Amino acid sequence: MTHDATAKLRAINFNVHYGEKHALHDITLEVRPNKVAALIGPSGCGKSTFLRSINRMNDVIEGVKTSGSIEIDGVNVYDSYVDVVELRKRVGMVFQKSIPFPKSIYENVAFGLRLAGNTAKSELDEIVEQSLKRAALWGEVSDRLDKSAMGLSGGQQQRLCIARAIAVNPEILLMDEPCSALDPISTAKIEELIEDLKSSYTIIIVTHNMQQAARVSDVTGFFYMGRLVEMDRTRTIFTSPAQKETEDYITGRFG
Amino acid sequence: MQLQDKRLFRKKRPRYGEIAIEWSIRVVSSVSILVIVLIFLFVFREAAGIFNSATEAGSTLQTIEAETAGKSEIHTSDNDDLKPEIYNPDSGIETGEAPPANLLPDLQVATTEASGKSEIHTSDDDDLKPEIYNPDSGEEAVESLISDISDKPLQPSKSIWQNLAGENWQPISEEPKFGVTPLIIGTVKTTFTAIAIAAPLGILAAMYVALFAHRRLREIIKPFIEILAGFPSVVIGFFCLMTVASILQDTFGFDYRLNSIVGGLGLAITVVPIIFTITEDALSAVPKSYREAALALGATEWEAAFRLMLPAAMPGVIAAVLLGIGRAFGETMIALMATGNAPLAEWNLAAPARTLAATIGAEMGEVIWGSTHYGVLFFLGALLFLVSFAINLLTEVFVRRRLAKKFQGS
Numbered sequence: 001m002t003h004d005a006t007a008k009l010r011a012i013n014f015n016v017h018y019g020e021k022h023a024l025h026d027i028t029l030e031v032r033p034n035k036v037a038a039l040i041g042p043s044g045c046g047k048s049t050f051l052r053s054i055n056r057m058n059d060v061i062e063g064v065k066t067s068g069s070i071e072i073d074g075v076n077v078y079d080s081y082v083d084v085v086e087l088r089k090r091v092g093m094v095f096q097k098s099i100p101f102p103k104s105i106y107e108n109v110a111f112g113l114r115l116a117g118n119t120a121k122s123e124l125d126e127i128v129e130q131s132l133k134r135a136a137l138w139g140e141v142s143d144r145l146d147k148s149a150m151g152l153s154g155g156q157q158q159r160l161c162i163a164r165a166i167a168v169n170p171e172i173l174l175m176d177e178p179c180s181a182l183d184p185i186s187t188a189k190i191e192e193l194i195e196d197l198k199s200s201y202t203i204i205i206v207t208h209n210m211q212q213a214a215r216v217s218d219v220t221g222f223f224y225m226g227r228l229v230e231m232d233r234t235r236t237i238f239t240s241p242a243q244k245e246t247e248d249y250i251t252g253r254f255g
Numbered sequence: 256m257q258l259q260d261k262r263l264f265r266k267k268r269p270r271y272g273e274i275a276i277e278w279s280i281r282v283v284s285s286v287s288i289l290v291i292v293l294i295f296l297f298v299f300r301e302a303a304g305i306f307n308s309a310t311e312a313g314s315t316l317q318t319i320e321a322e323t324a325g326k327s328e329i330h331t332s333d334n335d336d337l338k339p340e341i342y343n344p345d346s347g348i349e350t351g352e353a354p355p356a357n358l359l360p361d362l363q364v365a366t367t368e369a370s371g372k373s374e375i376h377t378s379d380d381d382d383l384k385p386e387i388y389n390p391d392s393g394e395e396a397v398e399s400l401i402s403d404i405s406d407k408p409l410q411p412s413k414s415i416w417q418n419l420a421g422e423n424w425q426p427i428s429e430e431p432k433f434g435v436t437p438l439i440i441g442t443v444k445t446t447f448t449a450i451a452i453a454a455p456l457g458i459l460a461a462m463y464v465a466l467f468a469h470r471r472l473r474e475i476i477k478p479f480i481e482i483l484a485g486f487p488s489v490v491i492g493f494f495c496l497m498t499v500a501s502i503l504q505d506t507f508g509f510d511y512r513l514n515s516i517v518g519g520l521g522l523a524i525t526v527v528p529i530i531f532t533i534t535e536d537a538l539s540a541v542p543k544s545y546r547e548a549a550l551a552l553g554a555t556e557w558e559a560a561f562r563l564m565l566p567a568a569m570p571g572v573i574a575a576v577l578l579g580i581g582r583a584f585g586e587t588m589i590a591l592m593a594t595g596n597a598p599l600a601e602w603n604l605a606a607p608a609r610t611l612a613a614t615i616g617a618e619m620g621e622v623i624w625g626s627t628h629y630g631v632l633f634f635l636g637a638l639l640f641l642v643s644f645a646i647n648l649l650t651e652v653f654v655r656r657r658l659a660k661k662f663q664g665s
Binding site (some may be wrong): 085088092114161 | 542544545547548549551552553554555558562563566567
């Protein structure tokens with residue numbers, strides 16, 4: 001792996017301890033801008049922990065200690081002067097379970113904008129429409145923006161969450177198993193969406209579905225027991241992995 | 256095979272115990288419903304007396320007067336004696352029929368004699384018992400007479416409605432005035448003060464405990480606030496009367512030591528736990544993932560709490576506040592002890608106030624059975640009943656509809 005000056009995201013010897021448990025061991029990886037990076041690995045291997053470390057969502061959990069660094073555009077997000085609220089505005093996140101807020105569809109998408117102090121109606125309208133269009137949801141909800149988001153289907157809800165995340169125009173989009181609760185058709189829509197969003201954002205996606213990783217990602221990292229076993233071009237990982245563990249996992253011999 | 260099946264099903268036997276329990280549950284619940292309905296009916300019937308007599312007074316009275324024309328000496332003396340000083344010993348002596356306390360039965364004698372139903376006469380001895388309003392004993396006539404008598408000293412044209420709408424509450428005076436305006440103003444004043452203090456305190460405390468406090472801290476704070484709910488209100492009233500009133504007067508220099516702010520503060524002490532408990536439950540029921548999702552969008556903890564968690568719990572919060580209003584509205588002991596209890600038609604919060612509930616509490620013990628005053632007190636009770644009922648209904652409807660709309664989509 002080469003050290004590339006153009007990397008959007010770079011982790012260097014990054015460690016996470018949950019109390020006594022050493023959850024991540026010396027993770028070092030890079031993701032270039034406008035690429036999709038997939039993180040795969042068996043449950044509990046630390047890939048979600050790593051994802052949540054990027055926008056410091058682990059800060060709120062008690063007893064979490066980190067060392068090493070995660071840099072975005074060369075700035076360590078764990079530096080003391082970094083404002084975590086600003087960081088999270090730059091790094092959007094989509095969760096495994098879709099979490100539509102109990103508000104209207106419009107207000108859901110506008111939530112982050114209002115937090116940022118953006119209240120001009122015309123501007124909000126425009127960004128909400130744009131975000132919904134980019135999330136491929138506009139056509140389905142444009143006539144009922146004022147209706148509750150709780151009435152949407154599971155796949156629509158997840159796309160709404162994506163629209164909500166991209167409305168604040170982040171640079172990096174983190175997706176934590178975004179399709180694990182969805183049917184194949186909704187999954188296909190979201191995968192298409194990821195392909196489209198790639199042009200604007202750097203996307204890091206955690207997935208249990210190896211076909212999905214193979215379909216959507218440019219690079220793939222294999223996590224196992226809190227370590228990054230291997231990270232390379234997706235094609236390389238899936239055709240000729242360098243490590244035996246990776247090959248075993250991909251071919252279904254364990255995990 | 257077939258034999259086995261039969262054996263399987265032959266074990267059927269009646270479950271007498273369960274049937275008995277089912278039925279006893281049914282009976283108990285229907286009895287409690289019945290009791291509630293009967294209480295409703297009783298209160299409204301007693302309160303309706305004042306209106307019945309007011310509307311029917313004209314016609315009934317005329318006929319009675321006509322019929323009793325021959326015995327006018329009793330009637331007139333009654334009329335004079337039954338002015339506010341209904342217990343004036345003179346009147347009893349003048350009628351020469353009964354000791355002073357028997358004045359009401361006297362009246363009945365007058366009416367029964369007038370209508371020629373002498374057989375009711377025998378019930379005279381029993382009349383001093385509460386069952387003076389036994390419908391059998393010519394209730395309407397008595398009522399109309401009484402109301403007629405107590406109304407008469409006022410302007411003859413003044414109806415009970417006008418009296419009730421008045422600005423003076425002087426139920427025991429030469430001209431009894433039953434203006435409920437000052438009582439309603441007093442109730443609204445104290446309730447408003449109580450909610451203005453209790454709602455922010457209760458909601459913020461609930462937010463802190465549900466969303467911010469450390470788990471160990473929460474387990475200490477929560478039961479302590481909830482213990483307040485079980486505090487005897489007379490103790491809180493006493494505390495306000497003796498201590499809080501003095502402190503507030505020394506601090507703010509109120510003209511009156513006891514006023515609706517002191518009373519409202521006392522009520523707030525009982526209302527805070529209600530608002531706290533229900534709000535805390537509502538906030539705890541909001542999925543924790545909302546908070547995480549909001550934080551991931553760049554919200555601070557407080558923004559997540561105020562912009563997302565609180566609105567999501569809003570139906571519960573509104574229910575909490577409405578129930579708190581209901582409690583403050585109907586609370587008697589604290590209102591009786593700490594508000595100064597003066598029926599002033601004044602919106603000034605620093606002035607004494609008297610609430611509807613406190614009025615009933617204070618005057619019910621010494622009111623004359625069956626007098627207009629008695630009917631008016633029941634009318635106040637009915638008013639309390641209706642408002643509490645309306646608040647509860649509002650809570651129910653609002654919460655149900657809002658919850659349905661919010662969480663099931665539309």
